[in-house]
Amino acid sequence: VGGLENVVTPPYDIISEEQQKQYYEKHPNNVIRLEYGAEYETDSESDNRYTRAAAFLRTWIDDGILKFEDKECLYLYEQQFSFLGQELTYRGFVTLTQLEEFSKGIILPHEETLSKAKTDRFNLMEATHANFSQIYCLYMDESGDIRSMMEQITKKPADISFTAENDILQNVWIIRDDDMIASIQKKFADKQLFIADGHHRYETALNFRNKMREENPGWKEDDLFNYVMMMLVDMDDPGLVVFPTHRLVNHVKIDEVMAISLLKDDFDIDKIIVDTKPSMLSEAIAKDLVALKEKKGFAVYFGGEYYYRLSLHDASVMDQYLPEKSSAYRNLDVTILHTLVLDKIYGINTEDLKNQKNLTYTRDPLEAIEAVQNGTQQCAFLLNATKVREIKDVSLAGEKMPQKSTYFYPKLITGIVMNKF
Structure with a gap:
């Protein structure tokens, strides 16, 4: 595909119709065809943006354009960017995270959602059985242990590095070492997660999980539909920027x-x-x-x-x-x-x-x-802008802010890491 910058996009919900066309033209394997496909007047129940996404996904896997890792991995994802004259960096782990009902208080929302967006995302998940983008979550790292692990990992050159739109440098380290993965998992075992961006996709994943459990009475805890792909970021990361x-x-x-x-x-x-x-x-x-x-x-x-x-x-x-x-x-x-x-x-x-x-x-x-x-x-x-700590306080109170209360910048890039289940 040439450089990865040719085949990735920002999140679907900030892409205009004009930008959608541009991503289609940018490269035949651009992830726009999976995450936010075009709609046509001739669309039908058997041929629509969701069925086409599923077909593209199958073809790209069969043709080797998309490849599975040989073993289970974690990813450390970093963005470097300029903001108000400052050079900033923020990092997070890309993981599969077990889906939990909000009532359990383990994963907490902070914003109301729109039903139309959830229907769209559900249709896509049902057709493709995949996550093409991460749900952006925050956690608290009071001890600094997770931050130290990140520093250790980033001493090596990134496995993936490219510059995306707005001159934002994208770096990814692939974590294959079993001991390191186990250490990271242990540190997150008792963490609360606060959804920063991706409420619609999280609720969609919950709904899809529930549907799959109904259809598969013998389901097991490690079935992949019980998990969703997330990006986990330290709430106190100095590179976190929230726009109003x-x-x-x-x-x-x-x-x-x-x-x-x-x-x-x-x-x-x-x-x-x-x-x-x-x-x-x-x-x-x-x-x-x-x-x-x-x-x-x-x-x-x-x-x-x-x-x-x-x-x-x-x-x-x-x-x-x-x-x-x-x-x-x-x-x-x-x-x-x-x-x-x-x-x-x-x-x-x-x-x-x-x-x-x-x-x-x-x-x-x-x-x-x-x-x-x-x-x-x-x-x-x-x-x-709403402060990050305000997001935490409202979430801990079991409440949701009005829609569109926060806008995290820069947005996570869609298409670097995907989850097929």
Whole structure:
């Protein structure tokens, strides 16, 4: 296939239709055909993106394009990237991890999911019996023992090394030594895992496991459908970067004047005049958001040369609205936005959020501002990123954040390691 950069992609859920076409054209063996195949008007029950993915997978295995390891391995996966002028690295182990119900408290979610995405992923798993991408999970390494193991492994040159999009260096070490594998397994034996990215795929894997168990009454613990491929990353890895996901509101009856009037009940509001240039607005808002980190607040843009900075009068107001929730959940910026603004003022409730009614998302502040300026969106709410420790605290409280509360960067590359079962 030439270089691996020709045949890998980012995760399916951030690939646009145009990018999908580009990956198809990039190489005939690009993993896009497996993970996120094209749909056609002529698709039928017997010929569709899922059946085609299964056919490509069989052919590529038969032709030796995809090869199985000779023995069971673990993988250490590392990404090196630039962020805000800094050179950062983060690492994790790619493993098969036993699926557990959330109620057991071993593997914990932090975000709500959408049923449409789960149906799509289930259909793909049912057709292919494979994981093409890893579920991204965090763990706590208080002793630093796992970090030390990683340092030991990475002293040797990587087995796989290539540069993917955005000049992000991808390194993979294949761990074949049985003693090292056993040591790593032992260190993770009693770890809680927090799902950072891949909630839909995890719930899909659980549903598929349950279906397979029903169909196979004599199932055994080591049947591969009881496991799912994961990337396990230290929660305190200095290379972890979380972006905010901004909210764009559309097709609502509340205009700017009315919204600002209603927002005054709960927020201190400052009107900041900047410029109509999206880049200047974005830069000014970004600086303001840094200052808002210790308070509870965000920015809102309705168009023009100005935006509003909103900071919560009194955090205890959230106790009245969500008395049944933990303080970790109540104090999230995204919870405050959803409760006191989207629901209370715009009437966008939990059901609307699930159906993505009146609301869209972007992690790009420039895109948010431009969407308001060109009239496709009425207003944009721009937020600070959720902190990794906030994710842990909400998960431990047994709660889930609103959808699209986090965006981990860089995303794991799809297609380097796959799991066929």
